Amino acid sequence: xxxxxxxxxxxxxxxxxxxxxxxxxxxxxxxxxxxxxxxxxxxxxxxxxxxxxxxxxxxxxxxxxxxxxxxxxxxxxxxxxxxxxxxxxxxxxxxxxxxxxxxxxxxxxxxxxxxxxxxxxxxxxxxxxxxxxxxxxxxxxxxxxxxxxxxxxxxxxxxxxxxxxxxxxxxxxxxxxxxxxxxxxxxxxxxxxxxxxxxxxxxxxxxx
Amino acid sequence: xxxxxxxxxxxxxxxxxxxxxxxxxxxxxxxxxxxxxxxxxxxxxxxxxxxxxxxxxxxxxxxxxxxxxxxxxxxxxxxxxxxxxxx
Amino acid sequence: xxxxxxxxxxxxxxxxxxxxxxxxxxxxxxxxxxxxxxxxxxxxxxxxxxxxxxxxxxxxxxxxxxxxxxxxxxxxxxxxxxxxxxxxxxxxxxxxxxxxxxxxxxxxxxxxxxxxxxxxxxxxxxxxxxxxxxxxxxxxxxxxxxxxxxxxxxxxxxxxxxxxxxxxxxxxxxxxxxxxxxxxxxxxxxxxxxxxxxxxxxxxxxxxxxxxxxxxxxxxxxxxxxxxxxxxxxxxxxxxxxxxxxxxxxxxxxxxxxxxxxxxxxxxxxxxxxxxxxxxxxxxxxxxxxxxxxxxxxxxxxxxxxxxxxxxxxxxxxxxxxxxxxxxxxxxxxxxxxxxxxxxxxxxxxxxxxxxxxxxxxxxxxxxxxxxxxxxxxxxxxxxxxxxxxxxxxxx
Numbered sequence: 001x002x003x004x005x006x007x008x009x010x011x012x013x014x015x016x017x018x019x020x021x022x023x024x025x026x027x028x029x030x031x032x033x034x035x036x037x038x039x040x041x042x043x044x045x046x047x048x049x050x051x052x053x054x055x056x057x058x059x060x061x062x063x064x065x066x067x068x069x070x071x072x073x074x075x076x077x078x079x080x081x082x083x084x085x086x087x088x089x090x091x092x093x094x095x096x097x098x099x100x101x102x103x104x105x106x107x108x109x110x111x112x113x114x115x116x117x118x119x120x121x122x123x124x125x126x127x128x129x130x131x132x133x134x135x136x137x138x139x140x141x142x143x144x145x146x147x148x149x150x151x152x153x154x155x156x157x158x159x160x161x162x163x164x165x166x167x168x169x170x171x172x173x174x175x176x177x178x179x180x181x182x183x184x185x186x187x188x189x190x191x192x193x194x195x196x197x198x199x200x201x202x203x204x205x206x207x208x
Numbered sequence: 209x210x211x212x213x214x215x216x217x218x219x220x221x222x223x224x225x226x227x228x229x230x231x232x233x234x235x236x237x238x239x240x241x242x243x244x245x246x247x248x249x250x251x252x253x254x255x256x257x258x259x260x261x262x263x264x265x266x267x268x269x270x271x272x273x274x275x276x277x278x279x280x281x282x283x284x285x286x287x288x289x290x291x292x293x294x295x
Numbered sequence: 296x297x298x299x300x301x302x303x304x305x306x307x308x309x310x311x312x313x314x315x316x317x318x319x320x321x322x323x324x325x326x327x328x329x330x331x332x333x334x335x336x337x338x339x340x341x342x343x344x345x346x347x348x349x350x351x352x353x354x355x356x357x358x359x360x361x362x363x364x365x366x367x368x369x370x371x372x373x374x375x376x377x378x379x380x381x382x383x384x385x386x387x388x389x390x391x392x393x394x395x396x397x398x399x400x401x402x403x404x405x406x407x408x409x410x411x412x413x414x415x416x417x418x419x420x421x422x423x424x425x426x427x428x429x430x431x432x433x434x435x436x437x438x439x440x441x442x443x444x445x446x447x448x449x450x451x452x453x454x455x456x457x458x459x460x461x462x463x464x465x466x467x468x469x470x471x472x473x474x475x476x477x478x479x480x481x482x483x484x485x486x487x488x489x490x491x492x493x494x495x496x497x498x499x500x501x502x503x504x505x506x507x508x509x510x511x512x513x514x515x516x517x518x519x520x521x522x523x524x525x526x527x528x529x530x531x532x533x534x535x536x537x538x539x540x541x542x543x544x545x546x547x548x549x550x551x552x553x554x555x556x557x558x559x560x561x562x563x564x565x566x567x568x569x570x571x572x573x574x575x576x577x578x579x580x581x582x583x584x585x586x587x588x589x590x591x592x593x594x595x596x597x598x599x600x601x602x603x604x605x606x607x608x609x610x611x612x613x614x615x616x617x618x619x620x621x622x623x624x625x626x627x628x629x630x631x632x633x634x635x636x637x638x639x640x641x642x643x644x645x646x647x648x649x650x651x652x653x654x655x656x657x658x659x660x661x662x663x664x665x666x667x668x669x670x671x672x673x674x675x676x677x678x679x680x681x682x683x684x685x686x687x688x689x690x691x
Contacts, residue, residue, distance in 0.1 A: 048246070091428050092449075108257060109254060109493050110254050112490075113679070116449065116451045116680060118450040118451055121546065122550075122551050122680030126548050133545065135544070138446075139429065249552075
């Protein structure tokens with residue numbers, strides 16, 4: 001039986017979409033301002049957010065939208081078996097630039113922490129208590145067929161029961177996030193965990 | 209000392225990205241590394257950077273940190289005792 | 296797992312030499328490669344595990360004329376060596392390359408930035424063309440002529456262990472016949488300054504698992520293993536060194552750069568690797584520890600090991616006192632050392648140890664030992680972000 005996608009969140013062009021509905025949008029302005037406004041208007045509460053770099057803020061925000069509205073940790077059985085698989089093109093370059101600029105004055109430890117793309121995995125796991133497998137790939141573009149195969153593979157052997165997966169990328173003002181939650185058992189509104197279906201969702205421009 | 213404490217609060221908020229706080233939210237003697245502000249080991253390192261960049265004070269052993277950074281007042285006292293005369 | 300995953304080739308370059316023969320000798324004779332940086336230009340006076348070859352020497356060895364980053368040079372050397380060691384002809388087989396790096400081309404980029412601060416469009420753009428992690432992988436893939444499947448992993452210090460785990464999966468499940476898996480990382484000022492800002496570098500040679508340990512020494516290197524299915528080994532009649540019998544990966548979910556005190560992520564990863572290998576803890580002959588020499592890692596890893604192994608502690612050692620912490624390459628390097636341990640029936644010493652960590656009471660392997668019945672070796676790699684991996688290599 002095929003795995004299913006039970007929720008997704010996309011963040012692009014300063015617009016946040018959850019399961020096909022726009023939940024927040026900022027018409028203009030800088031990415032940082034958009035992220036902080038989204039955090040406050042969506043009434044999120046996690047002061048650690050402000051310490052994160054933009055890659056982590058984007059990934060964390062999307063995961064918060066997917067799991068939000070409930071208790072923390074999320075009401076999922078066995079957090080030890082929730083995995084996380086992400087990919088992007090720019091790795092941690094956005095943060096690398098910021099850290100490098102600090103070297104000429106005094107190298108900043110809080111900036112250095114984020115000069116690895118997998119820290120966003122860590123931030124999401126810390127928030128939600130997920131202890132399953134974590135993987136981060138650096139690839140040319142969002143490859144749904146690769147991710148679907150990889151996630152199906154790690155869900156197939158019993159060590160992971162559910163998986164958060166997707167694409168989280170940022171460089172300067174450009175941001176592109178598509179995060180989705182994969183489970184084995186369908187809920188009321190689920191989508192087959194299928195490469196072309198995911199690609200279609202990813203490429204959709206949402207207008208309410 | 210009061211001005212230093214007031215300045216420090218603003219500098220700490222900026223250095224540690226505590227954007228959800230204003231200087232009125234931090235009390236002079238409030239422990240910084242217990243629940244209230246939720247600071248961690250990376251924050252402690254950034255405070256070391258702050259002292260070096262703003263006040264020219266180098267802390268060579270991070271283990272001195274917990275004592276120096278106990279509260280805004282203890283930081284202010286440490287700065288007053290150790291401030292470098294050089295700009 | 297569905298199909299056996301066999302290790303058929305090794306390639307490695309590190310502070311203690313190139314290739315398994317030279318490296319085995321260094322490990323046997325307690326010859327650490329940690330010392331002053333000779334090739335890396337830096338103001339920081341910190342001991343590092345530098346590869347004793349300049350970029351020009353590396354290019355000569357490789358017969359490469361282009362200016363490419365040091366990470367790529369190290370990676371090319373180790374990857375070519377691994378493939379040559381396997382004696383495989385890739386024609387006709389579905390082959391993959393899974394390569395890891397955290398540094399990428401940063402050594403060139405940081406120099407470019409400094410030299411052209413006035414006008415960033417001034418410099419030679421070729422120097423930054425290979426900055427990205429994926430570009431390093433691409434250079435290696437093109438060199439080895441691997442086209443069926445190529446990808447890049449970056450999960451901090453567990454990166455190349457995760458490359459190997461992914462490669463093993465692809466073979467076990469029949470997606471590929473041969474996988475070259477591992478990673479490379481070169482020293483650079485960006486990383487040295489970064490780790491220094493976290494205050495986890497030792498100004499002396501590191502002392503993993505010692506009570507007085509004060510931090511890690513950064514290192515550089517590259518290591519790749521060639522993995523193949525049973526079918527490849529039988530049809531091409533090649534030698535195999537051992538098999539990958541188990542692996543595990545878990546998130547510690549605690550902090551971006553420190554491990555939980557009870558080492559939960561490490562514990563889960565090791566436990567999962569045993570389960571996959573269908574082994575009991577007391578069947579592990581030797582653990583190649585992650586053992587960086589930081590206060591936090593060694594205590595946390597030690598706690599996790601005690602939880603899992605109880606009173607049946609196997610022989611264990613960290614080899615980072617020889618090579619330094621090679622970050623994205625460390626999982627690969629230490630996989631190679633683990634495989635060498637099985638091949639030689641030996642265990643390598645843990646340099647710098649004098650007294651046990653009081654909370655643990657663990658005494659690692661202090662001397663090189665051989666003629667030992669080494670059947671199953673566990674290799675641990677735990678990275679920033681709480682990414683914890685463990686691989687078990689077993690006699691085939």
